[in-house]
Structure formats: structure tokens, C-alpha cells
Amino acid sequence: MSKNKKKNSGCEINYVNKKSVNRVNKSMKNQEVIVKLAETFKVLGDPTRTKIVYALSKEELCVCDLTSIMGISQSGVSHQLRVLRNMDLVKYRREGRVAYYSLNDEHIANLLEEGLEHVEEKL
Amino acid sequence: MSKNKKKNSGCEINYVNKKSVNRVNKSMKNQEVIVKLAETFKVLGDPTRTKIVYALSKEELCVCDLTSIMGISQSGVSHQLRVLRNMDLVKYRREGRVAYYSLNDEHIANLLEEGLEHVEEKL
DNA sequence: CTTTTATATGATTACATGCTCATATGTTAT
DNA sequence: ATAACATATGAGCATGTAATCATATAAAAG
Numbered sequence: 552m553s554k555n556k557k558k559n560s561g562c563e564i565n566y567v568n569k570k571s572v573n574r575v576n577k578s579m580k581n582q583e584v585i586v587k588l589a590e591t592f593k594v595l596g597d598p599t600r601t602k603i604v605y606a607l608s609k610e611e612l613c614v615c616d617l618t619s620i621m622g623i624s625q626s627g628v629s630h631q632l633r634v635l636r637n638m639d640l641v642k643y644r645r646e647g648r649v650a651y652y653s654l655n656d657e658h659i660a661n662l663l664e665e666g667l668e669h670v671e672e673k674l
Numbered sequence: 675m676s677k678n679k680k681k682n683s684g685c686e687i688n689y690v691n692k693k694s695v696n697r698v699n700k701s702m703k704n705q706e707v708i709v710k711l712a713e714t715f716k717v718l719g720d721p722t723r724t725k726i727v728y729a730l731s732k733e734e735l736c737v738c739d740l741t742s743i744m745g746i747s748q749s750g751v752s753h754q755l756r757v758l759r760n761m762d763l764v765k766y767r768r769e770g771r772v773a774y775y776s777l778n779d780e781h782i783a784n785l786l787e788e789g790l791e792h793v794e795e796k797l
Numbered sequence: 798c799t800t801t802t803a804t805a806t807g808a809t810t811a812c813a814t815g816c817t818c819a820t821a822t823g824t825t826a827t
Numbered sequence: 828a829t830a831a832c833a834t835a836t837g838a839g840c841a842t843g844t845a846a847t848c849a850t851a852t853a854a855a856a857g
Contacts, residue, residue: 566802567742568735575729575743580790582721587793588786589724596716597815598709605708606698612691614834619690620698627816629835634815639796648824648833658792663711665788667703669781670710673762720845737804750846752805757845771803771854 594638595662599623600631607641608660611653717761718785722746723754730764731783734776 580588595601599621606612606620614632618625632652635641640659643652654660703711718724722744729735729743737755741748755775758764763782766775777783 566738568739571733571735572739572742575732575735575739578732579725579743580728584790584793584797585725585728586721587797588728588789589719589721591719591789591793592715592724593719596712596714596719598705598712599815601712601715602702602708605703605711609698609701610694612694612698615690616695616698619695620702623815624817625834626818626836629833630815633835639792645824645834650834656792656795658788658795661788662785662792665781665784666711666714667707669762669779669785670707670714672779672781674707674710722845746845747847748804749806749848753845756805768804768854773804 591638591640594634594640595666597631599627600635601663603628603631603635604640604654604659605663607652607654608663611651613649613651615649617652714761714763717757717763718789720754722750723758724786726751726754726758727763727777727782728786730775730777731786734774736772736774738772740775 579585595604602621603617606617612620614625614628617632618628621628632641632643636643639655641652642655643650645651702708718727725744726740729740735743737748737751740755741751744751755764755766759766762778764775765778766773768774
């Protein structure tokens with residue numbers, strides 16, 4: 552090629568505000584924490600699960616009650632409860648055949664509350 | 675068929691704790707709010723976006739800086755910024771060719787903080 | 798004007814995921 | 828033991844989505 556000019560897409564490295572980038576990189580959480588945090592939000596980021604968690608923020612409920620509230624199959628509810636359990640968002644206790652689910656810690660209800668404030672502010 | 679016994683999977687309607695279900699149904703948010711809330715969490719539920727939002731919780735940054743921090747293409751960063759913008763999680767101002775992004779309201783940083791407390795508690 | 802640079806966006810692809818169906822597991826009762 | 832029932836789980840399908848590439852805007856400089 553006769554031209555050695557390059558048509559750059561995106562910024563050159565020397566154009567970055569290095570101080571900002573260094574500050575942010577320095578205070579950045581490590582990838583493991585970021586991924587775990589993202590997974591937590593992702594788990595809350597499906598309407599079925601959001602509704603389950605909201606219901607459980609009101610009171611402890613068995614799978615049967617949740618199935619009635621959710622309007623999807625019992626299988627579907629159980630699958631989603633497992634997802635929530637795996638991310639430590641909910642816990643459960645068994646009483647005979649019945650499994651009662653509830654939120655795992657107070658952060659979960661706080662997350663919902665904070666999210667609701669953001670959402671209802673923008674309506 | 676000679677048998678008319680039904681082998682039920684899932685609970686019978688008359689087995690549900692009706693009072694619990696009624697209480698929860700009564701205080702349930704409407705579907706629109708649940709869906710919007712879920713969308714908000716979903717948007718925070720991807721490691722790339724989580725990291726972008728975390729970075730922006732530290733200071734205002736341009737796309738170029740973010741690209742350097744994120745380690746993916748500028749195109750990828752821009753696509754994710756649009757997603758965050760569409761859910762009102764971030765806002766931006768232009769200064770010449772440069773677009774500076776920042777968090778849209780204080781709830782966003784609070785959500786991150788609350789999520790981090792949950793995550794770091796379980797490590 | 799044309800060139801350069803910062804950002805935005807359409808198309809494509811590879812992969813993830815929520816739902817239902819069928820079935821398994823675990824608990825109580827007969 | 829067998830039956831009944833609450834819950835859990837594997838398979839399969841249908842849909843969603845994050846990444847990149849190529850290209851389009853937009854703003855400043857020559």
C-alpha cells in the first residue's frame with residue numbers, strides 16, 4: 552500500500568485520561584467479585600424470580616403457595632427457587648413434605664427496595 | 675381406562691394456605707413494575723455492565739477511558755452504555771467529540787453497595 | 798471542502814436461559 | 828408394603844443476548 556496512514560477506530564492509548572483510568576483501576580474490585588455481583592443481579596433480573604423474591608419479602612411461603620401466586624407450573628417455580636438458592640438469595644426449611652422458603656439476608660429486601668425506588672421514580 | 679385415580683403432580687388448590695396467598699397477592703406490585711424492576715436488575719446482571727457501573731460510581735469517565743478499563747472493544751463498551759442509558763442507569767454529557775458518562779441517580783450506587791455487601795458476606 | 802478522531806449502531810454469530818413435560822425423590826398415611 | 832402428594836430435577840425447545848466486525852455519525856482541525 553502506498554499509504555501508511557492508519558484510520559483509527561476508537562481512541563489511541565495516548566488519548567486516555569491516564570490519571571482517571573489509574574484511579575479507577577486501582578479501586579476496581581477483582582474479577583471474581585464483579586462476576587459474583589453480576590450473577591446476583593442477574594438472578595434478580597428475571598420477572599418470575601423478581602416476583603418470587605418480592606413475595607418472599609412479605610412473608611415465608613411454601614412452594615405450593617408460590618405456585619399459586621406466580622401463575623406458572625410448579626416445576627417452573629421449583630427451578631427458579633433452585634437458582635435463587637444457589638446464589639444464597641433464599642433459604643428454606645422443611646416441615647414434613649412442605650418446603651417453606653424465605654429471604655436469606657436483609658440485603659435482599661434492601662436491594663428490592665432500592666431498585667423499586669429507582670424504578671418508581673422513573674415511571 | 676379402568677383407573678380413574680389421578681396421580682397429582684403439584685399441590686391441589688385446596689391445599690394452599692389461602693390467607694398467605696391472599697395477603698401476598700394483595701401487596702403484590704403490578705406486573706409493569708415487576709417487569710421494570712427485573713429489567714433494571716438484568717441490566718446490572720452482566721459482568722461487563724456491572725464493571726462499567728462500578729467504575730462510574732467512582733468518577734465520571736469518557737468512553738475512551740472506559741474502553742481502556744474494560745478490556746473489550748470500543749464498540750462493545752458503546753453498546754453496553756446504550757443499554758445502561760436506556761434503563762436510566764447512566765447519563766452523559768458531550769464535550770466536543772468526547773462523551774462523559776456518569777451514574778444517573780444515587781440509587782444506582784446504593785444498589786451496587788448493597789449487592790457488594792451481600793456478595794462479600796458470602797465469600 | 799477533506800481528514801482525523803471519538804463515539805454510535807446494524808449485522809452476525811455463539812452461547813445462555815426460562816419454560817413445560819415427564820419423571821424422580823422424599824415424606825406421610827393406609 | 829403401596830398409595831398419595833409436595834417438591835425437585837433432567838431433557839428439549841424457543842427465545843434472548845453479549846461479543847466482534849464493519850460501517851455510520853459527529854465534531855474538530857487542516
